[in-house]
Amino acid sequence: MPGPNIPFYLHHLGEREARSVAEVLKTPMLTTGAEVAAFERDFARYLGVREVVGLTSCTDALHLALYALGLGPGDEVITTPQTFIATFHVILRVGATPVLVDVEPDTGLIGPEAVRTAITTRTRAILPVHLYGRMCDMRGLGALADEHGLFIVEDAAHCVEGRRDGIRPGQAADMACFSFYATKNLTSGEGGAIALQDAERAARLRRLRVHGLSLSAEDRHAGAAPHYDVQEFGFKCNMSNLQAALLNPQLPGIAARHARRTALEARMRARLTGVPGIALPPTVPPGETHAHHLLVIFVPAERRAAIIAGLRQRGIGTAINFQALHRFTAVRRLGRWREGDFPVAERIADTALTLPFYPRLTDEQADAICDAVRATI
Ligand SMILES: *Cc1c(COP(=O)(O)O)cnc(C)c1O
Numbered sequence: 001m002p003g004p005n006i007p008f009y010l011h012h013l014g015e016r017e018a019r020s021v022a023e024v025l026k027t028p029m030l031t032t033g034a035e036v037a038a039f040e041r042d043f044a045r046y047l048g049v050r051e052v053v054g055l056t057s058c059t060d061a062l063h064l065a066l067y068a069l070g071l072g073p074g075d076e077v078i079t080t081p082q083t084f085i086a087t088f089h090v091i092l093r094v095g096a097t098p099v100l101v102d103v104e105p106d107t108g109l110i111g112p113e114a115v116r117t118a119i120t121t122r123t124r125a126i127l128p129v130h131l132y133g134r135m136c137d138m139r140g141l142g143a144l145a146d147e148h149g150l151f152i153v154e155d156a157a158h159c160v161e162g163r164r165d166g167i168r169p170g171q172a173a174d175m176a177c178f179s180f181y182a183t184k185n186l187t188s189g190e191g192g193a194i195a196l197q198d199a200e201r202a203a204r205l206r207r208l209r210v211h212g213l214s215l216s217a218e219d220r221h222a223g224a225a226p227h228y229d230v231q232e233f234g235f236k237c238n239m240s241n242l243q244a245a246l247l248n249p250q251l252p253g254i255a256a257r258h259a260r261r262t263a264l265e266a267r268m269r270a271r272l273t274g275v276p277g278i279a280l281p282p283t284v285p286p287g288e289t290h291a292h293h294l295l296v297i298f299v300p301a302e303r304r305a306a307i308i309a310g311l312r313q314r315g316i317g318t319a320i321n322f323q324a325l326h327r328f329t330a331v332r333r334l335g336r337w338r339e340g341d342f343p344v345a346e347r348i349a350d351t352a353l354t355l356p357f358y359p360r361l362t363d364e365q366a367d368a369i370c371d372a373v374r375a376t377i
Contacts, residue, residue, distance in 0.1 A: 003314025004368040006356050009183045012257065016249040024245040032210070033218040035244035040193075042251050047160075049170040049195045051202035054239030055209055058157045058179030058192040062090040062127075064237060065153045065175040065194055068205055071096045071124055078118050079127035079155075080110045081325045081337075082345040087129055087155045088325050099123070100326065102342040106282050108132070112140035119144075125151040130159035130169065132321070133185075133291030134284060138172045139165045153177065156195070158293035160185050161258045165288075170195030180243070185257070185293055186250050188243040208234035260359040261292040264366050268295060268355070271370035277303065277377050279351075294321055295357035299377065301350040308353065310376030316369055317356055324349040 024035055036054045044052040055061045071077065075096040079087055082103045091098040101114040108131045115126055126145060128136040138154075145152050156162075156169035157179035170176035178184075180191030196202055207213060212234035220228070272278050279298040284290045299307055308318050324345040326337035339346070355369055 003316065003372065004365060005315030006317065006361070006365050006369060008317030008319055008354075008356050010358055010360050011182065011187055012253075012359050013187070013246065013250070017246050020245040020249050021242060024241045027241075029218065029221065029241055031217050031240050032238045033216075033221075033241045035241035035248060036239050039239070039244040039247050039251075042248065043193065044195065046251060046254060047170050047176075047195050048168055049176075050197045051195070051199055053194045053196070053202055053205040053209065054244060055192040055194065056237045056239060056243075057190055058155070058177050058181065059086040059090060060209075060235070060237035061177035061179075061192040061194045062086060062153065062155060063093050064205060064208055064235065065177055066090055066094045066096065066125070067235075068201065068208060069125065069151050069153070069174065071151075074122060075124040076120060076122045077125045077127050078110075078115050078123060080129050080131075080345070081342045082108050082131060082322060082348055083129040083155065083325065084157070084322055085325060085328065087127060088331070091127070096124070097122070100337065100342060102344045103131075103348070105344050105347075107134055108281070108344075108348055109134065109136045111137055112144045115141065116144055119148055119150075123148065123150060125153060127153050127155060129155040129157075130162055130291070132281070132296055133158045133162055133293035134281075135159060135162040135164035135167075135169070135288070135291075137164070138167045142172050157181075157184065159291045160293075161254060161289060162291040163289040164284075171197070174198075175201075180247060185261075185291065186247060186254070188246040191239060191243045191247065192237075193239070208232075209236075209238040210234060211236060257359045258292065261357070262290075264357065264359075264361055264363075265290075265292050265295060267363060268357075268366050268370050271367060272297060272373065275374050275377065278373070292357075295355050296321060296352050297355065297373070298348075298351040299353050301347075303377065304351065304353060307373070307376045311372055314372045314376075316372055319354040320349075320352055321354045322349065322352075 040052040073095040081100045152173035154176035156176040176195045215228040
């Protein structure tokens, strides 16, 4: 069957990014240096936070954040079953215990009420995920964290542009972690960052991202001092100048690309509204900004495989975000949860269908996607 042939994702990088990388290649400094420092400064300014620390992935950002907070064996971290596996795995990686609470049916987010019921004497942190780009109730979670003396680390992989109650990622939590993976709203193929307000903690994170060295490669290259110390062991997850060179030209265009995503979302929502069998996530209330990372619709579970196949025949790529974590074999082997434990996350996992959605989509392509969904359903 001939179709519109629309891939699941196309990046928006072009000549500017190519020139920016070419400039770095003319310098000797390919690892962490001036380009990374410029990215950290400008992304922090964009987010309205004091500090950004550039890393190699959001997975490493989440891991480093939990590690820097001193979390380990015996500590419980409350998070959501409706997310990417990385959110969960980093808790195990520091030796702490993940505690899952079900998400709210209309938003797919964990809220303060559910989190409250899971707090024990061992709880040390909350790890909320701003699913699809919609922000969690950071005011409510912040009040709960204050009440119980808990840390908050945000998984903001979907949420560069989000805002709720006047709060943006990184502003009301201990740390917020971002992803610059190939399909994210900002991308360097692979990459990540932590946004935070505490300059001293940021300095420690900059040491921990390179084995705990007291001097950066740039300091050593500049001849500041030939010897460095290692005061504590760290990891190896520092962003390179090449990654930052890809990211820097994208920063001035965040608002324009977000406006395009917002317009596309409204167009596709209007075209899909009222189609029997399709449900859409609710729109956010006025005053709240959805980052519009993913466009997810909900279809009858028993029809989803056929719809995906029908779209594939027309050349339209799709994804599922996300399988509920407790259904993965490796998570099941932990022996902590069973099918039925998180009915809302399970229902999202069974019915969610992510459509192609990126600034390069034309209006005609957006219409063609919606019409193909309508035809296959
Ligand atoms: C993409 C993603 C991550 C992981 O990001 P990486 O940069 O690939 O490590 C974590 N959490 C969520 C919700 C994601 O979508």
